[in-house]
Amino acid sequence: MSNQKKRNFQIEAFKHRVVVDPKYADKTWKILEHAIHEIYNHNASGLSFEELYRNAYNMVLHKFGEKLYSGLVSTMTSHLKEISKSIEAAQGDSFLEELNRKWNDHNKALQMIRDILMYMDRTYIPSTHKTPVHELGLNLWRDNIIHSSKIQTRLLNTLLELVHRERTGEVIDRGLMRNIIKMLMDLGSLVYQEDFEKPFLEVSAEFYKVESQEFIECCDCGEYLKKAEKRLNEEIERVTHYLDAKSEVKITNVVEKEMIANHMLSLVHMENSGLVNMLLDDKYEDLGRMYNLFRRVPNGLLTIREVMTSHLRETGKQLVTDPERLKDPVEFVQRLLDEKDKYDSIISLAFSNDKTFQNALNSSFEYFINLNARSPEFISLFVDDKLRKGLKGVSEEDVEVILDKVMMLFRYLQEKDVFEKYYKQHLAKRLLSGKTVSDDAERSLIVKLKTECGYQFTSKLEGMFTDMKTSQDTMQGFYASHPELGDGPTLVVQVLTTGSWPTQPNVTCNLPAEMSALCEKFRSYYLGTHTGRRLSWQTNMGTADVKATFGKGQKHELNVSTFQMCVLMLFNNADRLSYKEIEQATEIPASDLKRCLQSMACVKGKNVLRKEPMSKDIGEEDAFFVNDKFTSKFYKVKIGTVVAQKESEPEKQETRQREEDRKPQIEAAIVRIMKSRRVLDHNNIIAEVTKQLQSRFLANPRRLRNVLSLLLNEISWRGIPLTENCTVILLEGIA
Amino acid sequence: MRRSAARKSGQSNSIAPITSSAADLFRSASSKASSKEMERIDNLFYSYANISSGLIDPEGIENLCSDMEVDHTDVRILMLAWKMKAEKQGYFTLEEWRRGLKALRADTVNKLKKALPELEKEVKRPSNFVDFYAYSFRYCLTEEKQKSIDIESICQLLDLVLGSHFRAQVDYFIEYLKIQNDYKVINMDQWMGFYHFCTEISFSDLSNYDPELAWPLILDNFVEWMQEKRT
Numbered sequence: 001m002s003n004q005k006k007r008n009f010q011i012e013a014f015k016h017r018v019v020v021d022p023k024y025a026d027k028t029w030k031i032l033e034h035a036i037h038e039i040y041n042h043n044a045s046g047l048s049f050e051e052l053y054r055n056a057y058n059m060v061l062h063k064f065g066e067k068l069y070s071g072l073v074s075t076m077t078s079h080l081k082e083i084s085k086s087i088e089a090a091q092g093d094s095f096l097e098e099l100n101r102k103w104n105d106h107n108k109a110l111q112m113i114r115d116i117l118m119y120m121d122r123t124y125i126p127s128t129h130k131t132p133v134h135e136l137g138l139n140l141w142r143d144n145i146i147h148s149s150k151i152q153t154r155l156l157n158t159l160l161e162l163v164h165r166e167r168t169g170e171v172i173d174r175g176l177m178r179n180i181i182k183m184l185m186d187l188g189s190l191v192y193q194e195d196f197e198k199p200f201l202e203v204s205a206e207f208y209k210v211e212s213q214e215f216i217e218c219c220d221c222g223e224y225l226k227k228a229e230k231r232l233n234e235e236i237e238r239v240t241h242y243l244d245a246k247s248e249v250k251i252t253n254v255v256e257k258e259m260i261a262n263h264m265l266s267l268v269h270m271e272n273s274g275l276v277n278m279l280l281d282d283k284y285e286d287l288g289r290m291y292n293l294f295r296r297v298p299n300g301l302l303t304i305r306e307v308m309t310s311h312l313r314e315t316g317k318q319l320v321t322d323p324e325r326l327k328d329p330v331e332f333v334q335r336l337l338d339e340k341d342k343y344d345s346i347i348s349l350a351f352s353n354d355k356t357f358q359n360a361l362n363s364s365f366e367y368f369i370n371l372n373a374r375s376p377e378f379i380s381l382f383v384d385d386k387l388r389k390g391l392k393g394v395s396e397e398d399v400e401v402i403l404d405k406v407m408m409l410f411r412y413l414q415e416k417d418v419f420e421k422y423y424k425q426h427l428a429k430r431l432l433s434g435k436t437v438s439d440d441a442e443r444s445l446i447v448k449l450k451t452e453c454g455y456q457f458t459s460k461l462e463g464m465f466t467d468m469k470t471s472q473d474t475m476q477g478f479y480a481s482h483p484e485l486g487d488g489p490t491l492v493v494q495v496l497t498t499g500s501w502p503t504q505p506n507v508t509c510n511l512p513a514e515m516s517a518l519c520e521k522f523r524s525y526y527l528g529t530h531t532g533r534r535l536s537w538q539t540n541m542g543t544a545d546v547k548a549t550f551g552k553g554q555k556h557e558l559n560v561s562t563f564q565m566c567v568l569m570l571f572n573n574a575d576r577l578s579y580k581e582i583e584q585a586t587e588i589p590a591s592d593l594k595r596c597l598q599s600m601a602c603v604k605g606k607n608v609l610r611k612e613p614m615s616k617d618i619g620e621e622d623a624f625f626v627n628d629k630f631t632s633k634f635y636k637v638k639i640g641t642v643v644a645q646k647e648s649e650p651e652k653q654e655t656r657q658r659e660e661d662r663k664p665q666i667e668a669a670i671v672r673i674m675k676s677r678r679v680l681d682h683n684n685i686i687a688e689v690t691k692q693l694q695s696r697f698l699a700n701p702r703r704l705r706n707v708l709s710l711l712l713n714e715i716s717w718r719g720i721p722l723t724e725n726c727t728v729i730l731l732e733g734i735a
Numbered sequence: 736m737r738r739s740a741a742r743k744s745g746q747s748n749s750i751a752p753i754t755s756s757a758a759d760l761f762r763s764a765s766s767k768a769s770s771k772e773m774e775r776i777d778n779l780f781y782s783y784a785n786i787s788s789g790l791i792d793p794e795g796i797e798n799l800c801s802d803m804e805v806d807h808t809d810v811r812i813l814m815l816a817w818k819m820k821a822e823k824q825g826y827f828t829l830e831e832w833r834r835g836l837k838a839l840r841a842d843t844v845n846k847l848k849k850a851l852p853e854l855e856k857e858v859k860r861p862s863n864f865v866d867f868y869a870y871s872f873r874y875c876l877t878e879e880k881q882k883s884i885d886i887e888s889i890c891q892l893l894d895l896v897l898g899s900h901f902r903a904q905v906d907y908f909i910e911y912l913k914i915q916n917d918y919k920v921i922n923m924d925q926w927m928g929f930y931h932f933c934t935e936i937s938f939s940d941l942s943n944y945d946p947e948l949a950w951p952l953i954l955d956n957f958v959e960w961m962q963e964k965r966t
Contacts (some may be wrong), residue, residue: 049939053903111965115939119906 025064028055029071035116036072039109040079049116057119065124072117076137080106080144088150096158099151100179103141110137142187146195155180159196160203166238167207178242185244197247201254204235208258216263220273222286228259229289252296261297268307275307279346287350301356309360312343316368320375329374330390333382337405340365366412370698376419379409383445384426392437399441407448414698417665418658420457425502427461431468432494432541453695463500471495478525491518495526495535508587509539509562512569539563540592548608551628558608559638563588563596568608571626579622594618595642605632606639662697666707669693682708773833775842780832791827803848810895811851814858817870824874865930871896872926883920886912893929901933911957918953925951 035052038044059068083102090098114121114133121133131139145151159180162172184192208231215224232255239248260267267290268275278287294300319325319339325332343361351357369375383406391399413419430436443465450458471494478493479485511519523535544565546558560568566586570577577585583593597618601611610627613619669692673685680688686704693699783795791799800807819835821827827835839854841847858867875884875892884892890909897905908929912918918925928951936944939961946955 050901050903053906053939057902057906118910 025059025062025067028059028064029067031055032059032068032116033071033075036075036079036109036113039112040105042105044112052116053118056117060120060124065120065128068117068120069124069130072113072133073136073140076113076140077144080140084145084148084151087145088148095154096176096180099145099155100176100183102145103179103183106137106141110134113137138187142191146184146187146191152195156195156199160200163200163238164203164207167234174241181242181244192244197244197250200247201250204251205254205258208255209262212259212263215259216266221267221270221275221278222273222283222289224263224267225286225289225293228255228293231255231259232293256293256296260293260300264294264297264300264303268303275304276311279308279311282342282346284346284349287346288352291351291354301354305357305360308357309364312361312364313367315339316364317371320368320372326372326374329378329381330385332378333406333409336365336369336409340405340408362412365409366414369409369412370414373415376413376415377422379406379413380419380422380426382406383423384430387430387437387441387445388435389437391441396440399438400444403441403445403448406445407452410449411452415658416453416457417662417696420696421502421658421661424461424464427464428502431464457696460500463497467496467500468494474526477529478522481525482521485518485521489514489518491522493522496538504538504540506536507538507540507589507592509537509566510585510587511537511539511562512566515565515569539566550608550626550630554631555635556630556632557636559636560600561596561639561641563592564600564639564641567593567596567600571609575625577624579618579620579624582624591644595644597624599639599642601627603639603642606637608637608639659703662699663707665693665696666699666704667711670708670711772842773837776833776836777829779836779842779844780827780829784829789829791832793825796825796827799844802844803851805848805851811855813871813874813895814854814867815851816874817858817867818854820870821874824877868896868930869923869927872923883922884926885920886918889921889926897930897933901938904933904938907939907961908957911960915953915956915960917956921953925953928954 032052032055035047038047056068059065083106087095087098087102110133114137117133124130125132130136146155159177162177166172181192181196184196211231212228215227219227232252235251235255236248239245239251243251275287275290277283278290290304291301294304316336316339319335320332325335340361347353347357347361372378386402386406391402394402410416410419427442430442436442446458446461446465449461474495475491475493478491510516519537526535527533539562542562544560544562546560546565546568547555548558548568549555558568563586566588567582570582570585574581579593579597582597583590586593588596597609597611598616599606601607601609601624602616607627608630610625611618612623612625615622666689669689670685673688673692674680677688685708686701689704690699690701780791783791783799785792785795796812797807800809800812805811815835816824816827818838819827819831821831821835836842836847839847839850841850857863871892872884875888876882890912893905893909932944932950932954941958941961944950944958946958
C-alpha cells in the first residue's frame with residue numbers, strides 16, 4: 001500500500017530502455033578506452049564528460065562493472081609502461097624532472113578518469129571490495145614506475161646524492177626534491193619509508209659518524225658543539241623544506257646519536273676546552289650550547305651535572321681546607337659567596353635555571369661547607385664584619401641582597417646551633433660596644449633567621465635588642481630621679497638578662513669607692529622598680545673614660561677597661577705600687593690583672609704606667625709608677641687589653657661543650673615525640689628525632705641512642721638494655 | 736538566465752455552430768463519436784475511482800498501473816499526470832482524467848498503455864521539457880502553502896526527472912546536496928536554476944560558469960565545491 005506522504009517517490013532508478021547485450025558492453029567500453037587514451041595524450045578537450053560519465057554509469061548499471069574495471073586496469077598499466085620507458089631514457093639531471101613531469105600528468109589524468117568513473121567508485125567497487133580508482137591509479141604508478149627495476153634504485157641514489165651534495169654545501173633544486181618526496185608520500189607511508197626514509201637515515205648515520213670523528217680530532221669542545229648545532233639545525237630545516245614532517249624526529253635522533261651521544265664523554269672531558277674549563281672561564285654561550293645539545297640525548301644532562309658536581313666539590317673542598325684561606329674568615333666567606341654567585345649565574349644564563357642543577361649546586365655546597373668545622377664560626381664573623389663596617393654606605397636594597405646571600409650559606413650548614421652560639425657572642429660584642437653600622441640591617445637579619453629556623457632560634461637574640469633599649473630607658477629614669485648626681489662621674493649601665501646573653505664567668509673586682517657608691521645607688525633604684533630580680537656587675541666587661549693629668553701637665557682622656565680603671569684609680573692615692581699591692585687592692589684574678597698591667601705598661605704608645613723592671617713579663621715583685629713622661633699626639637687615647645694566649649686543646653673542649661649543649665635538645669625532642677606517638681619502635685624514634693633536630697644540627701644516630709637509653713634508665717626501666725627491636729611505650733605520669 | 740516558460744494555457748472547447756451540411760454531418764458524427772469516446776473515458780474513470788470521493792485515489796492509481804503493467808513509481812506516471820495537469824499528487828479528478836485521456840486519444844487501458852512511448856517523446860521535446868520539469872516540482876508540494884521540498888526527496892526527484900538526460904550532473908549534484916549543510920530544502924527558483932545549469936554549463940570543467948550572474952547561491956557553492964575537488 002503506497003502512502004501518499006511527502007516521501008512518495010521511493011524511486012528506483014529510471015530504467016533506460018537499452019538492449020542489454022555483450023555487444024553493447026564492448027561498444028561502450030571502446031568509447032571509454034578511447035577516452036582514456038585521449039586523456040593520457042593530453043587530448044581531453046574534445047571529449048564530452050557527460051557522455052562518458054553516462055556510458056560508465058550504464059556499464060555498471062547493467063552489470064558490466066567487472067569489464068569496466070579490468071579494462072581500466074589494463075589500459076592504465078599499458079600507458080604507465082610507456083611512461084616508464086620515457087623516464088628511464090632520461091639522462092642525468094633530467095631524470096628527476098622527467099619523473100616529476102610525468103607524475104603530474106598522471107595525476108591530472110587520474111583525476112579526470114576518476115570523475116568519469118565516479119559511479120563505479122560509488123557502487124561497484126565497494127560491493128566487490130576492489131581498490132577505488134584513485135588509489136588504483138597510485139598503486140599502478142608505484143608498481144610500474146617507482147618499483148620498476150630500472151627506476152627504483154636510480155631514483156633512490158639520485159635523491160641521496162642530492163642530499164649529500166647539499167650537506168657538502170651545494171645548492172640543490174629544493175622544489176623538485178619536495179615534489180618527488182611528496183610523490184613518495186602520496187604513494188603511502190610504506191613507500192616513503194622503504195623507498196626513501198630508511199636508506200636516507202642509514203646513509204645519514206654513516207655520514208655523521210665519519211664527520212663527527214673528523215671534528216672530534218680537530219676541534220676543541222666549543223667549536224665542535226657549534227658544528228654539531230649547525231648540522232642539527234640544517235637537518236631540521238631540510239625536513240621543513242622537502243621531507244615528511246614525521247622524519248624530523250628520526251633524523252634529529254641520528255644526528256644526536258652520532259654527533260653528541262657517541263662523543264659525550266670525550267667532549268666533556270676534553271683537555272683545555274671541556275666542561276671544567278668552560279665553568280672556570282664562565283663561558284656562558286658554550287655552556288648553554290652544551291646544555292641544549294646534551295639535553296637531547298639520554299643521560300646528557302646527567303653527565304654534565306655529574307662532572308660539574310665533582311668539580312665543584314673538589315674546588316669547594318680545596319677552598320675550605322686551604323690553610324692560607326683560613327687565616328682570614330671574612331675573605332673565606334666572601335670567596336664562598338663569590339663561588340656561589342658564579343654558579344648561580346652559570347645556572348641561570350647557561351642552564352636555563354634547571355632545578356636539577358640548582359639541586360646539585362646546593363648539595364655540593366652543603367657537602368664542602370661542612371667539611372670545615374669552623375664554617376659556622378666564619379660565617380658569623382663575616383656577618384660581624386659587615387655589620388660593624390662592611391655595610392657602611394650601602395643602600396638598603398643592596399644590604400638585603402648581601403644578607404640574603406649570607407642566609408643561603410647559612411642554610412647549607414649542618415651545625416646551625418654552632419652558628420647560633422657564635423652569632424650570639426658577636427652580636428653581644430657589637431651591641432655592648434655600640435659598634436653596629438645599621439640597626440635595621442641587624443633586625444633584618446634576625447627576621448631572616450627567624451623565618452628560616454623558627455621563633456626559638458631567635459628569641460634570645462631579640463631579647464638582647466630589647467635589653468639594650470630597656471637599659472636606655474632605665475638610665476633615663478635613674479638620672480631623672482637622682483638629679484643630684486649630675487656633677488659626679490657619669491654611669492651608663494646595660495642591664496643584660498641572663499640567658500639571652502652569652503654566659504660570662506663571674507669575676508671578683510673591687511671598684512673604686514666613688515664608683516661602687518654610684519653603682520649601689522643604681523642597684524637600689526633598679527631593684528626598687530624590679531622586685532625579685534638579682535643584679536650582678538660584670539666587671540670583666542665594660543669600659544671607662546678616665547681623665548688623667550701627667551707630669552708635665554699634659555692632659556689626656558683615656559678609654560680603658562673596667563679592670564684598668566680600677567688599677568689607675570689606685571694611683572690617685574699612691575705614687576708607687578707593687579704588683580702584690582695592686583692585686584690585693586683590686587682582687588682582680590691574676591691572669592687578668594697581669595694582662596691588664598701589661599697593656600698599660602709594656603705597649604708602646606699606650607704606656608701610661610711605668611714598670612720596674614722594664615721586662616715584658618709581670619713578676620710578683622714588680623713595681624708600678626705613673627709614667628709622667630707619657631706623650632700622645634691624641635687627646636683621647638684608647639688602651640686595649642693584651643689578648644690571652646690560647647688554652648691548650650680548645651677545639652676538643654668546644655666539641656665536648658657542644659655535645660653537652662645538645663643533650664637537652666635531644667631529650668626534649670624524644671619526649672615531644674613520645675607524647676604525640678605514645679607507642680613507637682626504636683628505629684622510628686631515632687628517625688623522627690633526627691628529622692626534628694635537622695634545623696639545628698645533624699644528629700649522630702649513636703649519640704641519639706645513647707641519650708635515649710640514658711633517658712630510659714633515668715626512668716628506671718629495670719636496667720634492660722636497649723636493642724634495635726624494642727619498642728618504647730609512654731606511660732602516664734611521665735612529664 | 737532564462738526563466739521557465741509560462742505554463743501552457745488551458746484549451747477551451749470550441750462550440751459547434753448549428754448549421755446543417757456535410758460538415759455538420761461529419762461534425763455531428765464526430766461529436767457523436769467523441770461523446771461516445773467521452774463516455775468510455777468516463778466509464779474508465781469510474782472503474783478506478785473511489786465511490787465516496789468521486790476521485791481516483793492512490794489505490795486506484797496503483798490498480799491502473801498494474802493494469803498497464805507499469806510500475807507506479809515509473810516516471811511515465813508523472814508524465815501522465817503532467818498531461819492531465821493533475822493538481823494533487825496521488826489523485827486524479829474526472830476533469831483531469833478527461834483532459835489527459837482525450838489528449839492522448841485513449842479510452843481503454845490498452846490504448847493508454849500504447850500511448851506512453853509517444854508521451855515520453857513529447858515530454859522530451861525541449862519546448863515541453865522545461866514545463867514538465869517545473870510541473871514535477873509543483874506536483875510534489877503536497878501540503879497547503881508548501882513552497883519547498885526537502886533534500887532527500889529532491890535527490891530522488893532529480894534522479895527520476897533528469898537522470899536520463901544529465902546523468903553526470905545529477906550524480907555530482909546529488910553528492911553535493913548530501914554533504915552540504917547550508918540548505919535543508921530546495922525551492923522552485925533553485926530547482927529551475929539547476930536545469931538551466933545542466934543545459935548551459937560545460938560539465939565537468941564548468942569553464943563558462945559566471946558566479947556574477949544571477950545563479951542561485953546553492954549553485955555557486957556547488958561549483959566551488961567541484962573546483963575544490965579538482966585540486
